[in-house]
Amino acid sequence: MTDSSSTLSSFPPSTRLEPVIRVSDAAVTLGGRTIWQGVNLTVQPGEFLAILGPNGAGKSTLLKAMLGLLPLSAGTIAVLGKPARRGNAAIGYVPQRRHFEADVHVRGRSLVQLGLDGSHWGLTIPLLQSHKARENKRLVAEVIELVGATSYADRPIGELSGGEQQRLLIAQALVRRPRILALDEPLDSLDLRNQQGIASVIRRISRETGAAVLLVAHDINPILSAVDRVVYVAHGQVAIGTPEEVITTETLSHLYATPIEVLRASDGRIVVVGQPEEEVSYHAHRAR
Ligand code: ADP
Ligand code: MG
Secondary structure, three states: OOOOOOOHHHOOOOOOOOOOEEEEEEEEEEOOEEEEEEEEEEEOOOOEEEEEOOEOOOHHHHHHHHOOOOOOOEEEEEEOOEEOOOOOOOEEEEOOOOOOOOOOOOEHHHHHHHHHHOOOOOOOOHHHHHHHHHHHHHHHHHHHHHOOOHHHOOOEHHHOOHHHHHHHHHHHHHOOOOOEEEEEOOOOOOOHHHHHHHHHHHHHHHHHHOOEEEEEOOOOHHHOOOOOEEEEEEOOEEEEEOHHHHOOHHHHHHHHOOOOEEEEOOOOOEEEEOOOOEOOOHHHHHHO
16 A cells, blocks of 8 residues: 555544534434434444344435435435435445446446546646546555455456445545445345454555544444444334444334343353244324
8 A cells, every 4th residue: 555645545644533423303204204314313423333223213214315316304414514415425335235237247346436436626727637647547446455345346346246346336435535434234244254354444444544434234243343333223113322222222212112021141142032033013103
């Protein structure tokens, strides 16, 4: 890795902890249903947050609201001190369930490059253009290295494994050097070893670049050692804190309004008993 001041690896350590995201009394209503309400959350630079909860609870909705892709029905969301807005280069986003079929011949490196092409350089002088092209090539190579994908980045993406594809999608989200990385179920359908591997890559990237991470996950266990705090979305409400604070019998029973038992295995794994897999719709009526 080079030592140029513009590289990801030399991102200055944050000295003042101004929150990168501030969610205040926020609510989202979709199709006449309140998805969640009364959400308050601040995210610090370099923090790793896991967003957990049953299917349909509103986890993706929370990321989309931060990305300015959905309007709030109440409250505010500020990203780096400004209202959340679409196309904010400060957030690198990998949407849910993105994968490539076997017949996709685009090379991983080109996919990562696409993450840069969305930005406008506004340069017309040929010499500067070629300088820019070299610079872009270097940036792309750097993020590919950062996610550990160098050995397969020039292969057609459709031929790669789910874990390899996911690393390249994360590299694409990183290439504009975002202050925030929003990843919607990036570990979905990966085996346990790959889930842990990608979680530790994301943790390291967050440390090296100072980027805050918001990662939607189905299971806390593969990422437990990587996360700082969890955001648990269920029943139109959100509980926030360390895993020890939030994933407890008391907090989850309260959030789901039904008895839930949280057990901790001797190896540290968390087992949640009685947790509905799908969000039941009655909360929608209650919250309306
Ligand atoms: P999660 O990511 O936690 O599985 P989502 O945030 O995708 O849940 O969705 C939360 C709820 O909002 C779901 O019940 C979903 O059906 C509903 N929903 C999502 N998008 C829309 C929309 N555009 N219009 C109406 N309802 C929606
Ligand atoms: Mg989702």
